[in-house]
Amino acid sequence: MQINWTISCLAFLIFISSCKPSDSENVIELNPKMHTFSNYDKVTTKHLDWDVNVDFKHKNIAGIATWTFENKSKSKYIIFDTYDLTIKKIKVNGKDVQYFQTPMIDDYGSGLSIPITEKDTIVSIEYNTGQKATALQWLSATQTAGKVLPYLFTQCESIHARSLLPCQDVPANRITYHAVVGVPNGMMAVMSAKNPTMKNPDGIYEFDMEIPVPTYLIALAVGDIEYKAIDNRSGVYTEPSMLAKATAELSDIPAMMKAAEELGGPYRWGNYDVLVAPPSFPIGGMENPRLTFATPTIIAGDKSLVSLIAHEMAHSWSGNLVTNATWDDLWLNEGFTTYFERRIMEKITDKSYVDMQWELGYQDMQSDLTTMGMDSADTRLKVNLNKRHPGDGFSNIPYEKGAVFIRLLEETIGRKQFDIWLNNYFNKFAFKPTTTEDCLKFMDEELFKGDTALKNNIQVNRWVYEPGLPDNCPRSNPTRFIEVDKNRTNFEQQTAARNLITKNWTTHEWLQFLRKLPHPLTADKMKDLDETFHFTVSTNSEIADEWYKLCIASNYEVAFPAMEQFLTNVGRKKFLEPLYGEMIKTEKGKSMAKAIFEKAKPNYHPQTAEKIEKMLK
Numbered sequence: 001m002q003i004n005w006t007i008s009c010l011a012f013l014i015f016i017s018s019c020k021p022s023d024s025e026n027v028i029e030l031n032p033k034m035h036t037f038s039n040y041d042k043v044t045t046k047h048l049d050w051d052v053n054v055d056f057k058h059k060n061i062a063g064i065a066t067w068t069f070e071n072k073s074k075s076k077y078i079i080f081d082t083y084d085l086t087i088k089k090i091k092v093n094g095k096d097v098q099y100f101q102t103p104m105i106d107d108y109g110s111g112l113s114i115p116i117t118e119k120d121t122i123v124s125i126e127y128n129t130g131q132k133a134t135a136l137q138w139l140s141a142t143q144t145a146g147k148v149l150p151y152l153f154t155q156c157e158s159i160h161a162r163s164l165l166p167c168q169d170v171p172a173n174r175i176t177y178h179a180v181v182g183v184p185n186g187m188m189a190v191m192s193a194k195n196p197t198m199k200n201p202d203g204i205y206e207f208d209m210e211i212p213v214p215t216y217l218i219a220l221a222v223g224d225i226e227y228k229a230i231d232n233r234s235g236v237y238t239e240p241s242m243l244a245k246a247t248a249e250l251s252d253i254p255a256m257m258k259a260a261e262e263l264g265g266p267y268r269w270g271n272y273d274v275l276v277a278p279p280s281f282p283i284g285g286m287e288n289p290r291l292t293f294a295t296p297t298i299i300a301g302d303k304s305l306v307s308l309i310a311h312e313m314a315h316s317w318s319g320n321l322v323t324n325a326t327w328d329d330l331w332l333n334e335g336f337t338t339y340f341e342r343r344i345m346e347k348i349t350d351k352s353y354v355d356m357q358w359e360l361g362y363q364d365m366q367s368d369l370t371t372m373g374m375d376s377a378d379t380r381l382k383v384n385l386n387k388r389h390p391g392d393g394f395s396n397i398p399y400e401k402g403a404v405f406i407r408l409l410e411e412t413i414g415r416k417q418f419d420i421w422l423n424n425y426f427n428k429f430a431f432k433p434t435t436t437e438d439c440l441k442f443m444d445e446e447l448f449k450g451d452t453a454l455k456n457n458i459q460v461n462r463w464v465y466e467p468g469l470p471d472n473c474p475r476s477n478p479t480r481f482i483e484v485d486k487n488r489t490n491f492e493q494q495t496a497a498r499n500l501i502t503k504n505w506t507t508h509e510w511l512q513f514l515r516k517l518p519h520p521l522t523a524d525k526m527k528d529l530d531e532t533f534h535f536t537v538s539t540n541s542e543i544a545d546e547w548y549k550l551c552i553a554s555n556y557e558v559a560f561p562a563m564e565q566f567l568t569n570v571g572r573k574k575f576l577e578p579l580y581g582e583m584i585k586t587e588k589g590k591s592m593a594k595a596i597f598e599k600a601k602p603n604y605h606p607q608t609a610e611k612i613e614k615m616l617k
């Protein structure tokens with residue numbers, strides 16, 4: 001999202017009217033590069049005590065956020081980020097104080113300035129969340145799998161934590177937290193912290209996250225949630241009706257963890273559990289420490305989509321341990337993690353599987369490069385999100401271009417040497433905000449070691465600071481896709497669908513098959529495929545999504561009711577945006593898209609609904 005800058009600028013500098021104009025320190029200014037109002041670099045929050053109640057009736061969270069802070073620069077104010085929060089009372093070291101909150105700016109919210117003295121270390125803010133809270137999704141009972149109790153989950157990345165609680169909402173600052181959360185009877189609350197394994201009859205849950213994390217990793221889910229262990233440090237949280245299936249699907253977590261530790265060093269966060277969220281969860285997964293939040297669309301029944309868990313697990317090193325200092329450096333989180341994910345999958349499956357992942361990822365990256373334009377500044381690894389919402393940086397570029405760049409390093413340097421460097425990198429920057437420049441400097445020192453010819457050969461600066469794709473990009477040629485392509489060509493010529501040899505195909509082979517078919521495809525061929533493989537009623541959401549794209553392009557109306565059902569039940573952005581994008585290409589499609597959106601909207605996360613609404617305008 002690009003904010004309307006001319007209007008926002010007016011609100012940029014707001015002097016606090018109740019204070020002396022000479023009080024230059026008391027200027028609440030949005031830092032457009034760091035996307036924060038807070039003065040975290042002068043007065044730094046260290047620890048949060050969060051004492052709140054979750055109110056499903058009024059759809060808000062109310063209580064007290066008590067922050068312990070360090071006033072390194074002897075500032076007279078501590079400034080927080082807030083978004084649609086109602087502030088009721090503020091105490092500093094136990095005494096009531098007057099505070100000031102700026103008017104709200106789109107995307108960024110309001111700055112909250114609180115006077116402090118040099119001796120103060122604690123501020124308590126009594127507040128409640130608002131109806132526009134972008135971090136919160138409230139589901140009615142009918143929107144859950146069990147249909148008995150309502151459900152709440154949060155999604156704070158990138159700058160949505162400020163709509164959950166007043167905080168210094170920048171990835172460069174890390175905090176520990178303790179929380180006491182009250183929820184209605186019969187529900188369980190879980191957080192990115194040490195979690196309960198049983199429901200409490202009194203509905204009060206207590207949490208500790210004693211390892212410092214950035215605010216975007218604060219997470220909460222509340223609902224009819226139960227726990228099932230997989231081994232002594234991993235298990236699954238989800239609604240009771242999904243528990244057995246989800247636990248069976250994710251039974252490889254211990255093997256993944258073993259593979260991850262061999263590559264990244266010891267896992268430092270204690271338990272590793274997965275919350276399988278309700279269908280409207282807006283993204284694939286979120287690497288909340290100790291408790292990955294994951295979409296139920298990965299539960300395909302054959303473990304074919306669990307690489308998403310390997311991805312979120314890998315974030316325990318790249319992202320949660322070594323964190324991008326600014327959102328411009330997002331590729332440090334996502335590129336390293338996508339690479340790391342494939343190394344984990346290589347260990348628990350085999351190279352032929354991972355080659356397919358690399359190739360599909362390459363296709364995703366190419367698709368974005370084409371859409372954005374090879375000369376677009378947003379196709380650089382280090383982007384410039386100054387004066388833009390950090391959400392603008394989330395494309396396949398930081399993920400897939402970032403990952404192939406790391407793969408190029410590994411292939412050029414050699415796996416053994418590269419793995420040593422990667423391990424040292426995680427150790428050196430553990431718990432520190434890390435910039436692209438920190439990372440490149442460490443490559444110079446410990447990977448290239450003065451070998452400028454090697455560095456130039458890799459074209460490091462081109463990869464990181466220039467748009468498009470350098471000519472030395474590695475690409476896989478999956479042997480399993482050779483068979484797929486042969487079958488596809490046969491089908492395009494005259495072979496009937498029932499005569500194709502597809503017996504051992506996994507999700508990846510089907511994706512390759514569907515993606516490479518001509519768009520549009522003739523009505524006869526669509527019918528033949530559907531009657532043979534039943535794509536329209538597929539319960540594998542990756543395959544269904546790819547099929548529906550082909551259906552829209554081919555105007556295969558038979559599939560439209562099922563597609564509408566899919567678009568209403570599933571909230572994952574990755575599926576929704578391309579489908580709506582495909583529909584709006586024609587006038588007829590656009591009116592269908594609008595009609596579906598009107599029905600489906602209540603099931604979508606506010607961030608997703610907003611994005612699609614813009615697409616449909």
Ligand SMILES: [Zn+2]
Nearest residue numbers: 311315334337
């Ligand atoms: Zn990720």
